[in-house]
Structures are given as structure tokens and as C-alpha cells.
Amino acid sequence: MKTVLFFTIGILFGIILYMSEVASWFRIYEMFQFDSFHMYGVIGTAVFLGVIIVFIVKKFKIKSILDSAPIAIPNKEKGWKRYLFGGIIFGSGWAISGACPGPMFSLLGAGFLPILIVIVSATLGTFFYGFIQHKLPH
Amino acid sequence: MIQFLTQPWPWYFGGFMISIILFLLLWTGKSFGMSSNLRTLCSMMGAGKKVSFFDFDWKAQRWNLIVALGVVLGGFIASNYIVSTKSMDLSQNTVDQLLAMGIQDAGKSFAPEILFSNDAFTNPYVLLLLILGGFLVGFGARYSGGCTSGHAISGLSNIQLPSLIAVFGFFAGGLLINHFILPLLLKTLAI
Numbered sequence: 001m002k003t004v005l006f007f008t009i010g011i012l013f014g015i016i017l018y019m020s021e022v023a024s025w026f027r028i029y030e031m032f033q034f035d036s037f038h039m040y041g042v043i044g045t046a047v048f049l050g051v052i053i054v055f056i057v058k059k060f061k062i063k064s065i066l067d068s069a070p071i072a073i074p075n076k077e078k079g080w081k082r083y084l085f086g087g088i089i090f091g092s093g094w095a096i097s098g099a100c101p102g103p104m105f106s107l108l109g110a111g112f113l114p115i116l117i118v119i120v121s122a123t124l125g126t127f128f129y130g131f132i133q134h135k136l137p138h
Numbered sequence: 139m140i141q142f143l144t145q146p147w148p149w150y151f152g153g154f155m156i157s158i159i160l161f162l163l164l165w166t167g168k169s170f171g172m173s174s175n176l177r178t179l180c181s182m183m184g185a186g187k188k189v190s191f192f193d194f195d196w197k198a199q200r201w202n203l204i205v206a207l208g209v210v211l212g213g214f215i216a217s218n219y220i221v222s223t224k225s226m227d228l229s230q231n232t233v234d235q236l237l238a239m240g241i242q243d244a245g246k247s248f249a250p251e252i253l254f255s256n257d258a259f260t261n262p263y264v265l266l267l268l269i270l271g272g273f274l275v276g277f278g279a280r281y282s283g284g285c286t287s288g289h290a291i292s293g294l295s296n297i298q299l300p301s302l303i304a305v306f307g308f309f310a311g312g313l314l315i316n317h318f319i320l321p322l323l324l325k326t327l328a329i
Contacts, residue, residue, distance in 0.1 A: 002166075002201065003204055005166065006166070006201045006202075006204040006205050006208065007204050007205075007207065007208040007211075008208065009159060009162050009163065009166075009205055009208060010204060010205035010206060010207060010208015010209045010210075010211070010212060011208040011209070011211050011212040011215065012155075012158075012159065012162075012208075012212060013156075013159045013205065013208065013209050013212060014208060014209035014210060014211060014212015014213045014214075014215070014216065015212040015213075015215055015216040015220065016147075016152060016155045016156060016159065016212075017209065017212070017213065018212065018213050018216035018217055018220075018221065018248075019143075019146060019147045019152070019216050019220060019221065020146070020147045020149070020151070020152025020153075020155070020156075021146050021147075021152075021226060021248075022152060023213070023248075024226065024248050024249060025249045025250055025253065025254070026226060026228055026232065026236075026244055026245070026248075026249070026250065027226075027228075028312075029232060029236065029316065029320075030228055030229055030232040032309075032312050032313055032315075032316035032317070033229075033231065033232055033235070033316065033317075035228075035229035035231045035232045036228070036229045036232070037149065038149050039149075040149075041148075041149025041150060041152075041153060042149045042152040042153045042156065043153065043286075043290055043291070044153065045149060045150050045152070045153020045154055045156075045157070046152075046153040046154075046156035046157045046160070046291050046295075047290070047291060047294045047295055048153075049153070049154060049157035050157050050160050050291055050292070050294070050295025051294075051295050051297065053157060053160060053161045053164070053295065054164075054295045054296050054297075057161075057164055062165070064165065064166060064167030065165050065166060065167075066166050066167050067167060069167060071164055071165070071167060072167075073164065073169070073296050074169075075296070075298060076283065076284075076293055076298045076299075076300035076301055077283070077300065078300065079300065080300070080303050082281055082282055082283060083282050083283070083289075083300045083301070083303040083304040083307060084303050084304075084306070084307045085281065085282075085307070086277075086278050086279070086280070086281030086282025086283065086304065086307065087278065087282045087289075087303065087304040087305065087306065087307020087308050087310070087311065088278070088307040088308075088310050088311035088314075089274050089277055089278030089281060089282075089307075089311060090274065090275055090277075090278025090279050090281075090282055090285065090304075090307070090308055090311065091278070091307060091308035091309060091310060091311030091312035091313075091314075091315070092274050092278070092311040092312065092314070092315045093270075093271045093272065093273065093274025093275035093276075093277075093278055093311075094271075094275060094286075094308060094311075094312050095271075095311070095312040095313075095314075095315035095316040095319075095320060096267060096270060096271030096274070096315060096319075096320065096323070097268060097271025097272055097274075097275055098249070098253075098271075099271075099275070100172070100173075100275060100279075100285045100286040100287075101172040101173040101175065101176060101275065101276075101279060101285045101286075101287070102172040102209060102285070102286065102287050104272075105172070105206050105207075105209035105210045105213065106209050106210070106212060106213030106216070107213060107249065107254070108210050108213065109209070109210035109211055109212060109213030109214035109215075109217070110213040110214060110216065110217035110248070111214070111217065112248075112249050112254040113254075113256060113259075114253065114254050114255070114256070114258035114259060114264070114268055115254065115268075117258075117259075117265060117268040117269060117272065118268050118269075118271060118272035118275070119272065120272070121268065121269040121270075121271075121272030121273045121276065122173075122176055122272040122273065122275045122276030122279075123176045123179050123180060123276060124272075124273060124276065125176075125272065125273035125274060125275065125276025125277035125278075125279075125280075126173075126176040126177055126179075126180055126276040126277065126279070126280045127180045127185055127189070127192075127276075128273070128276075128277055129191075129276070129277045129280040129281050130177070130180065130185065130189045130191030130192050130280070131189050131191075133191050136281065
């Protein structure tokens with residue numbers, strides 16, 4: 001049952017990423033060129049509504065449909081180094097591959113098979129982070 | 139209605155639908171973040187034996203892998219059964235710029251053929267580009283603790299300063315590469 005639920009949410013998300021063109025390399029290029037409002041509109045709308053959603057969930061202590069426990073939304077750890085440095089590295093990769101982790105999976109389903117290389121390499125990048133984590137400023 | 143849904147979605151509808159995903163995942167008691175799956179994959183493949191960062195109960199993250207599998211199917215469904223056009227309403231400036239750098243299908247296809255057609259597998263230069271891009275995304279996402287979904291959508295929705303710093307970083311790095319490095323990479327590709 002839970003599996004079906006999560007799988008369905010994933011299918012919907014995959015469709016959204018494709019249909020809103022967020023998964024398109026071209027849209028990412030265009031975004032970094034400030035040539036179109038499209039990507040800013042998508043992310044801006046999602047965040048605007050997201051702020052309202054999170055506010056309502058917290059304010060009315062909405063419970064999870066799976067285990068009836070109040071929904072906990074954890075805060076991010078304080079600090080700035082890891083967020084700034086990690087963010088810059090992530091953004092650099094985003095500008096080259098034109099895909100962040102969600103869209104990668106949507107592109108794979110859409111049949112752009114070379115994205116597999118990106119997914120494998122991103123997994124290796126993740127592994128490498130784990131490997132040198134303790135040597136990095138956080 | 140059908141026509142609205144089968145055309146590329148306008149930004150307000152795309153953004154609205156992403157906020158629905160954020161809500162659905164919160165409602166199931168989970169959080170929205172796709173790059174965690176890459177860490178889970180490492181752990182699944184046994185990386186936890188060597189590196190403590192991957193030594194966690196990956197089965198607790200199974201739900202997110204299932205979401206990712208769904209995303210793959212969603213991409214398949216959208217591209218094969220929903221979308222009714224191949225063209226994209228890109229800005230003319232972007233189309234012209236890419237054309238000048240040898241990318242000829244901007245506005246005509248969903249992803250540039252030069253990077254994402256099967257020819258990419260046999261072009262060492264393209265392979266290098268895809269490997270580099272992916273590696274930085276994977277490394278940077280974990281270093282910063284999230285990606286576009288985890289920081290830009292979930293984190294900003296929860297008004298988290300760390301996420302704002304991360305998103306600032308995404309754009310600082312992305313703008314720098316897009317404006318100064320990518321043109322050089324693409325021009326070399328076109329030769």
C-alpha cells in the first residue's frame with residue numbers, strides 16, 4: 001500500500017518535471033542567462049505555495065496519513081560554509097549537466113539514455129563526498 | 139483542459155504542481171529531497187563498510203527510492219503519452235546564443251542532441267562533460283545537504299537560512315559556469 005502511494009507520487013512528480021520543462025537542459029541554460037522568467041516562475045510559485053503549506057501544516061499540527069503522528073519538519077543545521085561551498089559546486093554541475101537529481105530520473109524515463117552517465121557519476125560524486133567529508137569545512 | 143495538459147505547462151501550473159508534491163510527501167510524514175537517493179544508492183551497494191557516512195539503515199530510505207523509480211516512469215509516460223509537441227517556447231536570445239555555439243536544436247527538442255542522443259556514448263568529449271557535470275552535482279548536493287528539491291523547495295518553504303545560502307551558492311556557481319566556462323566547453327564540442 002505504502003509502496004503504491006510513494007510510487008504514484010513519484011510518477012506524478014516525473015510527469016510534472018517533464019511537462020513543466022524543468023528537466024530540460026535548455027531551460028536551465030536559459031535560466032542562468034536570465035533570458036526567461038519560466039524557471040524562476042516555477043520555483044517561485046512552488047516556494048510561495050510551499051511557505052503557505054508548511055505554515056498550515058505547523059499551525060494546525062496536521063498529522064501524517066500513514067502513522068497519525070504530527071508532521072515534523074526539521075530545521076537545517078546552522079552554519080554557512082557547507083551550504084555556500086557545497087551550493088557553488090552543485091550549481092556548477094547543474095549548469096553543465098542541465099539536470100539536478102529529480103530531473104535526472106525523469107530524463108532517464110523519457111529515453112535520454114546518456115543521463116545514466118550523469119546519474120552514475122553523481123552517485124560517485126556523492127561517494128567521494130562521504131569519503132573526504134571530514135577534511136572539508138562545514 | 140486536455141489541450142492545456144498536453145502542451146508544455148506554464149510556470150504557474152508547474153510550480154503549483156510541485157507544491158502539491160511537497161505537500162503529499164509532508165503528509166506521508168516524509169520530506170521532499172531527491173539527492174538523498176544517491177547517498178542511499180551508495181549505502182545499498184555496501185559503501186557503509188568503508189565510509190561511515192554511508193553506514194546507516196538504507197532500508198528506512200526505501201520509500202524515497204520508490205519515489206525516484208516513479209519519477210522514471212513519470213518521465214516515460216509524459217514524453218510518450220502526454221506531451222503533444224516537441225517544440226519549446228525558449229527565448230530567442232537563448233536559441234541564437236546556442237546556435238552560435240553549435241547547438242542547433244534549441245527550441246526544437248527537449249534536450250540537446252549533442253549531449254543526450256546515443257551518440258554521446260561514443261564521444262569521449264561529451265562523456266567527459268556528462269561525467270564532470272554529474273560528479274559536481276552529486277558531490278555538491280551532499281556537501282550542501284540538499285539539491286533543488288531539498289533546499290530550494292523544501293528548505294525555502296520552511297524559511298531556512300541555510301537553504302537560502304545554499305540556493306545562493308547554486309546560482310553563484312551556475313552563473314559562473316554558464317557564462318564563462320560553458321561557452322568554452324560547448325565551442326570545443328562543436329569543432
